[in-house]
Amino acid sequence: MTAIENRRPATGVTLDAADLTRCRRRIHLDHDPASAAEPRALPDPALEQRRADAGEHRVRVGAQLAAAAGAGWVTVGPSGRIETTAAAVAAGAPMIWGAVVPDVDGAGRRGGAELLVRLPEGGYVPVIVVRHRVTDPGEGAVTSLLEQPTPRRALPDATRRIRSQPRDMLRLAHLNRMLRAAGWAPAPGVRHADHGGVIGMDADVVLWHDLRSGHWPGGRSTLTEYDARFADRTAVAVAAATGAPALAAPSRVTECRRCPWWPTCEAALESAQDVSLVVRGETAVALREAGIGTVAALAALDPAVEPPGLLPGMPFADVVSLARAWLRGLSVVRRVPRVPVLRADVEVDVDMESFGEGGAYLWGALLRHTHGALPGDEPDGYRAFATWDPVPTDDEARSFAEFWGWFSGVRARAAATGRTFAAYCYNEQAENRWLLGSARRFAGMPGIPTVAEVQAFIDDPCWVDLFAVVGEWFLCAHGKGLKRIAPAAGFSWHDPEAGGENSMRWYRDAVGMDGAPPEESQRLRLIEYNADDVAATQTLRLWMTSPAIEDVPLASDL
Incomplete structure (x- = not known):
């Protein structure tokens, strides 16, 4: 086997970077053969349009970068992309556009970078191009000029601060792991070896992230966060693919609004009167852990007593009232007899x-x-x-x-x-x-x-x-x-x-x-x-x- 071949994943499933920020139940349904006949939402025209806009944005940015790079630029074509990328890496191309990285170690990863940038010591760091803003006015972000997309040219920016975009950082970590497994990453210890760049909607600079810095809760680095999420999502997918007990149950979250599997999950949640129909996220999880899994069970609780465990979010009495309102088909109830709203002449x-x-x-x-x-x-x-x-x-x-x-x-x-x-x-x-x-x-x-x-x-x-x-x-x-x-x-x-x-x-x-x-x-x-x-x-x-x-x-x- 050569370094450009994809090894069959030992887990039997493959994940891309987007899976790391998706609902765990969606990962299950995506990999469960029994879900093939389950209902799904119709394609979202708005989502498809955003994808098309993002594609056009990448083309424009690529043309700008290619014009600045000159002879050091290699573009990977639409066919044989892994082989073409590998050949460019072997030749030491300074910049490789449209790169696809092989899953050499069979970990079950798939992915590519809009741009791979070679460091002077050898090895490549990824740069991705996205159609959303990646900085806000402020200071402290580390950026390089668009025409110089390398971390060696990056400096602290006195006019920008990082806008939190977890999906971008996790995608860079995904690519970092793939590049290292393929032998295409800089050697450990090389300066900027674990950096990755993002070109955002404004496409005027490259924002650089140190993937070993503690940007996550508890001081975790992006690579540490990524490894934990990848292991978790892989376990969910493997259980679904092999018919093992599911590791992710339906629960209503913000992502549900645009998820293709929402009709399937909605039917299951409505049938069970699941508590997440009233409260989402961590509050629903905490209630289930306390044995309160349905709206009816929540509505039956006494709001004047101590809640069944630590509940994040709104006060416990409000949570019970919401459940009671939901059971009665009420969309709105008042907290107070008179609602104070500022009025004026x-x-x-x-x-x-x-x-x-x-x-x-x-x-x-x-x-x-x-x-x-x-x-x-x-x-x-x-x-x-x-x-x-x-x-x-x-x-x-x-x-x-x-x-x-x-x-x-x-x-x-x-x-x-x-x-x-x-x-x-x-x-x-x-x-x-x-x-x-x-x-x-x-x-x-x-x-x-x-x-x-x-x-x-x-x-x-x-x-x-x-x-x-x-x-x-x-x-x-x-x-x-x-x-x-x-x-x-x-x-x-x-x-x-x-x-x-x-x-x-x-x-x-x-x-x-x-x-x-x-x-x-x-x-x-x-x-x-x-x-x-x-x-x-x-x-x-x-x-x-x-x-x-x-x-x-x-x-x-x-």
Whole structure:
């Protein structure tokens, strides 16, 4: 056997790096022959589109890197990729694009790197290309110029800090183990031998990770974390493939929303009334360990006594109330008789639309003068501030400046006329990110506020996150998303397909991103969708402060 051959895995299964961050039950179903006939979700068009976008991003980055590398560049073609990669390694090629690494030791790994970079002492370190952001403004990240993708050229970056992306680090560790088993890694002890690089969405630098540094809970290194996860996922897969007792049972987690196996798991969980239908993650695990495996068993507990063991997350009484609400088919119950929501003379509901991490293309605002407008006031109603140039684009500066100028003017007029002002959004994390990001990115351009101005607004109590209000004063048995909670207040969207994932597809058509002419109808559809979102937040807070809220059962009465 030569070093370029794949040995048959001793375990009988193979895993790629993505398996290390997936649900353990998904790993089981992926490898269980008996699952072949089980129901699966239809292919997700949004996911397929993201994959296509990521592929195009890799092609663009590869062309930039190849142009900078010149004669030291080798591209692995679509066929015979392991053999071509091995030949390039044997020849000592400085950079190998599209590399596929063999599973020489039969550990059951499969994978490849967008780029392998040779160190001066010999051996290769991996660089991967991803279509998400890998750094945030700050300091401390170690980066090299895109045109110099080697850890030997990397320096601490005074303008960036690492954005946590566990999937990237585990993929680099996966490749590190494969390269070492193949004999293609730098010798142990060589400087940067256990480093890996990531080129993110902005594709302006290479971010370098030391895989032996303790970035994980308890000070564990990425390689240590990887080895534990790989051993665990391999055991789950082997048990499934061989018909041994399953090592992973169904349990509802965040990943379920996009998992192809969700119809299978959902049916099993509903049939069993599994406790994870009410509480997810570590709380569900802790309850099962305490012998509370069903919603009915949880609902039967006395919320006034000590919980059955240490439960992470929400208070035990709330957990019991959620179970009782779920059994009664209630989506929302109150924690308190009266729900405190800041109200004002002048109110603005705000919602931002972004295209992934590309940019914020639309700021929508719904103005309401609670006690009637004064002469000179802006008229009540909805306004959209948009750019239809594909993001990222400098035209975002114009639309954002127009939004901020209008918004600040409304706020200033309220103050000048002795009236109170409040602005509302649903889950401020997104809006705050793009408010600050736009101020930083377009600093100095006409109408752009300073970062300090934006931060002062974000810190002001007048900026109200209704998602936080709902989380504090309500228990939601089926989730706290706006699309889940607003119907309880009597609101419905005009578009039956309204949703964040669908809006991505509409946006592509609206700006002609795929080469087709831009569709005006999709632009109008996006504006209507945004108008409905701000109308939903307005309806929600009016409902929470109206007598109608008394129709919502109190958790203490369940």
